[in-house]
Amino acid sequence: MTVIDVPTLLARAIHRHMGDGHGLANARRLSGGASRETWAFDVAGPDGTLPLILRRDPPRAVPLPETSDGTRGIDRITEAMLQKAARAAGVRCADVTFTLDADDELGDGYVMERIEGETIARKILRDAEYATARPILAGQCGEALARIHALSGPDLPVLPVRDARTQWSEFRDLLDGFGDPHPTFELAFRWLDRHMPAPAAPRTVHGDFRMGNIIVGPDGLRAVLDWELAHVGDPMADLGWVCINAWRFGVLENQVGGFGSLDDLIAGYEAAGGMAVDRERVRFWEVFGTLKWGISCKIMAWTHLSGTTRSVELATIGRRACENELDLLDLLL
Amino acid sequence: MSQDRPTAAELVDAVREFLDTQVMPKLEGHTAFHLRVAINALGIVERELAFAPGFDRHEHSRLQGLLGHDGELDSLNHELSSRIRAGDFDDQPPELAQHLMTTVLDKLAIANPRYALYLRHRGQKA
Structure with missing residues (x-):
């Protein structure tokens, strides 16, 4: 099994989607799920530092049940679209920065703003x-x-x-x-x-x-x-x-x-x-x-x-x- | 065959105590969290070794009364499940309610005796 170097690929994705003047810093994995990964990181760019989150499903040969309720759930692209629509309608949720595509080689996922606060x-x-x-x-x-x-x-x-x-x-x-x-x-x-x-x-x-x-x-x-x-x-x-x-x-x-x-x-x-x-x-x-x-x-x-x-x-x-x-x-x- | 001391329960207790007092202080982050989970799992095993024989005997006897005949504990539980599913207990007779509640409280006495709703049913404060 190939281990993907997420920070390296993420840095490249940031260049592709946000422009050359943007650099990755402080990338760290937050959750340890087998079929879903969450990464926190910062992007330093011309307008200052942006605290962001990557939510992605690693590419895999054999599909796993995606959700705790045993159903497939929606994919990450659909989830990002829904989150954008919800935010536009005034629901408090993170602004989607960009959605991953096949050339990013990071699987199915999207990047969004990191909102400070507590979930525990x-x-x-x-x-x-x-x-x-x-x-x-x-x-x-x-x-x-x-x-x-x-x-x-x-x-x-x-x-x-x-x-x-x-x-x-x-x-x-x-x-x-x-x-x-x-x-x-x-x-x-x-x-x-x-x-x-x-x-x-x-x-x-x-x-x-x-x-x-x-x-x-x-x-x-x-x-x-x-x-x-x-x-x-x-x-x-x-x-x-x-x-x-x-x-x-x-x-x-x-x-x-x-x-x-x-x-x-x-x-x-x-x-x-x-x-x-x-x-x-x-x-x-x-x-x-x-x-x-x-x-x-x-x-x-x-x-x-x-x-x-x-x-x-x-x-x-x-x-x-x-x-x-x-x-x-x-x-x- | 009768084994020498320590008993299974005493061995689990020894391992749990070792993990808690010797290993836990050396860990942090996700690994420390998973060790806490593992220590709790050993607690479940200890309580099951101590309580399950008595709980099972009482459950078996209640099931025989409820279903009106004898059988293996597992097969009586399958039969009760099938009969509830078929609607035989739709009126929720008191003896069914009492059996299910006792069975579930006994499971929690082993799995998680600190569960807040369990403590409330046992008449204790969380």
Whole structure:
């Protein structure tokens, strides 16, 4: 296997896309995923120093499941187009600087501005620095989601359509693929089947809007990250997902990400032009989201067990599926 | 065959203590994080060695009551899963709810007894 020298190729890509007067500095890899890489770096140019991020999928012979929910997700070019459209519509997210092409030899990816702030839940929920952010964050998340759900028009890339029933079947197949019995997950599948909402008017859905995928400063929400699970579907899926217990990081009483209330999220959503929120539909997606995350824990464990990526971290995540089982029983019984 | 001391649990305990006190101080960054994960994994193994036999026995006995016949633990769990899937328990009878809750709380007692919602169900503060 050839190891790609990312900084060297990145320096060349910067020359190609930004001009000869621009030089690379301080390149460092941030995340250690097998199928996705994030690099932080600076570009020194005529107008000063720009702090930037590279998000890329290394070229590979055998395609891997790209996302933690076991679905393919959108590619990085589509993600960059979506992020540009979202930013143009007033959603707080990073400005895309340029998109990689085949001549860059860096795989599928794009470069964007690096926004200062915190993504680590424990710090956002407990550090004094974010005490001013916590009370306003749920409302800001509601506002961001309303703008995302209103995205449309010619600049928006084509996104996969994933309604509730489609996703139910996808996750049903994923669980069946493992073969081990899960009575609690079965109870949740059955409940979801019997409470399946009527098809929603399709909207642009972020698909992974949650604590961990937002950058927060003392002033609150600064950027929405990780658009790879974006799709066209029921917008209430985003409101339910941001509420699941896994994203509260132990602060159980604050339903939204451990920092805010569903009332504040909905108030921010409706004030920013979002549709009237049907709380039963949000609850359906909260239950579904909890089940999805439980099955995702199993997917990650199997990524290790199958030998695709051997990792003690992936292995032990398999034992976290029962956290989601308890969350489900707490919601359903 | 009966093995000499240390027991499996005592060996895991020795390895965990070594990693925690001797190796951890020498590491940083991603490797230190992964060692923390590994140490937690050994904690899971220790708790499983201690608690799983009793938990499994009680789970087996509850499943026999719920399904009305005997069988291997794994096959009874498959049968319960199939019957829930088929809608046999749509009215969520109290004995099913009680069985699932006890089973999941027992799993968490091994996998992550510090989980906040687990502590709430056990009547303890996080």
